[in-house]
Amino acid sequence: MTPVFLRWSLAFRAVLAAAAAALGAGAAHAGADAHAAASYAIRIPVTPAGDAPLQRIVLPAEVLVRLQSPGLADVRLFNGANQPVPMALTAVAAASAPEESVVLPAYPILGAKGSAGPAGLEGLSLRIEERHGQRVVQIDTPGAAGTTAGDQAAQPVQGALLDARSLQQPVVRMALDADLPTGQPVTFRVQASRDLKTWRPLAETVLYRADTGATPTAPARLGNEQIDLHRADLKDHYLRVTWGDAGVTLRGATLATARGPAARERIRASVAAVALNNPRELVLALPFATPVAALQITPQDSGGNVLIPVRVLGRNHREQPWSPLASAVVYKMVTGGTEQASGPVELGGASVRELKIEADAKTAGFAAAPAIALQFEPAQLVFLASGPGPFTLAAGLPGAQALTSAFLPLPSLVPGYQPGQENAFPLAQADVARADITAGPPPGGAVVPAAAGSGGLFTRSAVLWGVLLAGVLALAIMAWLLLRQTRHAGAQASAAPHDAP
Known part of the structure; x- marks a missing residue:
């Protein structure tokens, strides 16, 4: 040679x-030790909530903007011995929907003289009349045309009507304002109708009033006085409450209406200012794989009112074509001295590495780079506080796309698990201010670095x-x-x- x-x-x-x-560079990243806290991009001290064995912790934005797996597989919770503790991933429950109380008066329904029970109510002829500002409900039964005033006075009250036609919100439950006979269980049946002819059942409950004179230690009333109506839509409906011949006096009912299911408060992260090279196109590179729920785009033009139709597209690498994610109109207007801005653009949990915002070609586009913020659906870990402290929340592992999730099913982690039980566990706290950062933005800011999309x-x-x-x-x-x-x-x-x- x-x-x-x-x-x-x-x-x-x-x-x-x-x-x-x-x-082999990628293989080296993929070979990072998932069982060592030092391998992760961020490590946050966790303060447990007392000594409860099962606790939960909500993942902060600083964790979500560093995860490299769409399924959040690269998040761990380590104890003081650098051992991962058993954990499960679950969504955060929405806040309770705000409720309003509506009081409806009762209009008595008179049964036929000598009628036996609520069966006599079927086939009755009802007539509601307005007299001098008061509403009168009259019931006619077969053969009752010649009934005298004395006979009417002897007719038993077997039910009552409630006018719920004005209710705009679904009804969660109902409480009856009623006087009950002593020592007799009374069955109340609640039905709804639009025309006072055809009725559909809604709920049923049994109430009992004890004789406190005979048994002073007995509760005054037994049974469930809050009748669950399962968020029934009662707009343009009447309600009928019946109880047979029990001798009940019903003055009215209090209905609890809900304004609709309360949305979960999302986790937010701002995007640092991006240079605007093209007024109709803005491309962002995202350094994480966490699914994005929504994108807040706020125009920063100083010239006054702004309105721009936009499209949002996404992709995971340059070799892929752009895929449309959403279309919306972003605006900022001043009306009567009050500034109004458009809401977030829903992306439906898209996991992409690049986002492109396109302004409509029929507009002048953005005169300045808009302010951009990302929104994530909240997620929490339910974990067993096993082993010695302190505990550390670690997230962000290179090559996590091929990483196997360490999450257990909730029934495996929680003995005798019941749906929703996890939201009652004590809430541990992540001390983001003392986070140890290997890569990414500084702790406590939750700001995604401004990185232009790949041009090559x-x-x-x-x-x-x-x-x-x-x-x-x-x-x-x-x-x-x-x-x-x-x-x-x-x-x-x-x-x-x-x-x-």
């Missing part, structure tokens, strides 16, 4: 070693292509040198004198 060939052979081996190192190849792809091109060039030079050396040796052999035989 000639010295020249030896030198180029060594050079080619160096190129191959560089290529192997570049290709990713850095790793560029390195790989460079190494491969260098290897091809080295091979070409080696082939050329070998060919040149072979030709030179052949020329020397042809010019050498031949010995006579």
Whole structure:
């Protein structure tokens, strides 16, 4: 082997070693130890809530903007011995819906004289009349046309009507304002109707009033006085409450209406200011894989009122085409001295590495870079406080796409688990101010770094292509040198004198 060939052979081996190192960079990231807290991008001290064995902790924004797995697989909770503790991932319960109380008066329903029970109510003819500002409900039964005033006075009250037509919100429950007979269980049946003819059942309850004179220690009333109506929609409906011949006096009912299910408060993270190179297009690179629930876009134009229709698109790498995620109109207006701004653009939990905001081509676009904030659905860990303290919440692991989740099913972690039970566990606190950061923004800010979207190849792809091109060039030079050396040796052999035989 000639010295020249030896030198180029060594050079080619160096190129191959560089290529192997570049290709193995990702493998090195993927090989990060998921069982060591030091391998994670952020480590946050956790203060347990007392000595309860089962606790929960809500993941802060500083954790969500560093996760590299869409399924949050790269989050762990370590004890003082650097051991991961058993945990489960669950959503955060929504706050209780605000309620309002509505009091409805009762209009008595008179049964036929001598009627036996509520069955006599079926087929009755009801008439509601307005007299001098008061509403009168009259019930007619077969053969009752000639009923005298004395007979009417003897008619038992077997039920009452409630006018719920004006209710706009669903009804959660109802409480009756009623006087009960002593020592007699009374069954109340609640029904609804639009036309006072066809009734559908809603609920039923049994109440009992004890004789406190005979049994002073007995409770005054037994039974569930709060009748659950399961968020029934009673707009344009009447309610009928019946109890047969039990001798009940019903003055009215109090209905609790809900304004609708309360939305869970989302976790928010701001995006640092981004340079605007194109007024109709803004591309952002996201350094995390956490699903994004919504995107808040607030125009920053100082010229007054702004209204811009936009499209939001996403992708995970440059080789992918852009996929539409949402369309909306973002605006900022001043009306009567009050500034109004558009709400968040819902993305439906998209997990993408790049976002593009496109302004409608029929508009002038953004005169200045808008303020952008990300919103995430809240998530919490339910964990067993096992092992010695202190506890550390760790998140963000390179190569987490292939990482196996460490979450247990809630029924496996919580003995005798009941749905929603996790929200009653004590709430541990993450001390973000004392977080130990390996990569990403400083703790306590929850600000996503402003990074423009990739305008060309990713850095790793560029390195790989460079190494491969260098290897091809080295091979070409080696082939050329070998060919040149072979030709030179052949020329020397042809010019050498031949010995006579």
